[in-house]
Amino acid sequence: MKRLVIKDVSMTFTVPGDAPIRALHEVSLELQPGEIMTILGPSGCGKTTLLNIVAGFLAPTEGEVRLEDNRITSPGEISTVASVRPKSKPHDTRIMGPGADRGMVFQKGALFEWMTVEKNVSFGPDMAKKPRAETRQAVAHLLKTVGLQDFATKPVYQLSGGMQQRVALARCLANDPDVILMDEPLGALDALTREKMQGLILKLWKETRKTIILITHSVEEALFLGERLVVMAPRPGRIEKEYRLPFADRGMEDDPRHVKTSPDFTMYREEILSMIWGMEEEIMGRAKEPA
Amino acid sequence: MKNRNPSKLAIWLGLADNSFTRQKTVKFGDSSAVNSGRAWGILMIVTLFILWWLATNRGWVKPIYWPSFDAVISRASLLWTEGFRNVALWDHVALSIYRVLSGVFYGAMLGVPLGFAMGLSSTARGLFDPVVEFLRPIPPLALIPLIILWFGIDEFAKIFLLFLAALFIMTIAARAGVSGVNVSKVHAAYSLGATKFQVLRHVILPNALPEIFTGLRTSMGVCWGTVVAAELVAADKGVGSMIMIAKNFLQTDTVVIGIAIIGLIGYVIEIVMRKLEARLIPWKGKL
């Protein structure tokens, strides 16, 4: 397992004929192996941009991202020959771009609809030409874990939104990445499915002890899933505040509803909500009226 | 029409609301609430046939302008058994279809890789964009004189013309297919460790298939129109040439039969392509 280091990352988008957009300003974060971190913040504060830089899809204007000793990205240089499989050679300072060591789960639309559930999940191992029998076994096990064992041979477009996200999770896990990056993975689901899926994410985190970064718009979800919670502020996108929380650990033993209604949970929720409301009102250009 | 329980026949004929349209109260303006009106369609067809029969039997039009019903039937059976000008009717039709399929095939063989290259590489886009954009709006028929000058009127010339007609459609379709890929899918594939080639083979290609197939369908339609026109101009076999030669012999009945065949085949091509599409690309428009 590897340590993820995000160091002084700034990102400025230059749009021709328009003022440059400062999407991120000197963002630094360090994740220890096995940590789960949630990122919260108003729309447009650079959450997706940050995740895309960590994934290696974007090169930052300043700063760098490292996974243990591997440089993922640094300004202006990103491997166009993407997807070089990371070698576990120590002190390999190659620039990697996107790679199999960092799995992605998108909000929606990233499954391959021309493939069955099974084929989607085995995509990573298949591309790496892993032995068939081994992959089949791993895939069957994963599908069971996410409760889709009966849907293995169904085309993904016949599945509900929640089931599709479970396929996306399984597909990501099948590749056994060091870090999992999720950009609003539950954002397109209804409230009930969403709560169930939160439980599943916690369960998978506990079983696999992957390092996870999860972006969400839901304060409750961020509190419930994050061992660490980062609140970002917009213009320029930066880290406003960081919390260490006990709820992810508690959520695995206790009943989720119980955790979410506990006094300390609601206290955090109100504090963060009003913080974000403050930012939103700033954006909207209205002064907050004193209570 | 206000009948609560219309018969199956009335529904089929489109005279009564079916269970779907019955529930709609707003009908004017909602085209999905309009019934098939099949009864009127049948009425129209019957009327046309009666008019045809009357017009030729009563001598309202001369047979040289429009053949009588009987003449068409007997000519059709003659064409069926004897063929046209010592060539079986089916051979005329098959030759035209063969030309279309060849043209579309070669057009796709070159057009798809070309469109992919234009969607994936700036060099290819820069090189071919001006050419494709310039040649695209030219109707293939406008190229006939040039092609006759270059290649004469043999088989190669015709297939080359159809190849050109299909080429640009296929290029543009393949290119649109490539640009239509959801970046998340490409990102996901790279994050799962796929190489560039694997992304092309397993993500971009399947993603572009629906567009490519639409391109194939359009090419088939355009090439079918083009082959008939090309055969009108220069050919001694094929449905197009058949009606042109028949015209020279004032065989209006053969001309009419030829036109009907052309329409029918065009329709069959469209239906076959749609069925193939549903079979081969069941995920189209999903997810």
Ligand SMILES: Nc1ncnc2c1ncn2[C@@H]1O[C@H](COP(=O)(O)OP(=O)(O)OP(=O)(O)O)[C@@H](O)[C@H]1O
């Ligand atoms: N490719 C781009 N070109 C120009 N500007 C961009 C680009 N991508 C993002 N931005 C800008 O950068 C800022 C941050 O965008 P980002 O998508 O990271 O926000 P976000 O926090 O993920 O928002 P949301 O919660 O709505 O998903 C926004 O102001 C956005 O307009």
Ligand SMILES: [Mg+2]
């Ligand atoms: Mg976002």
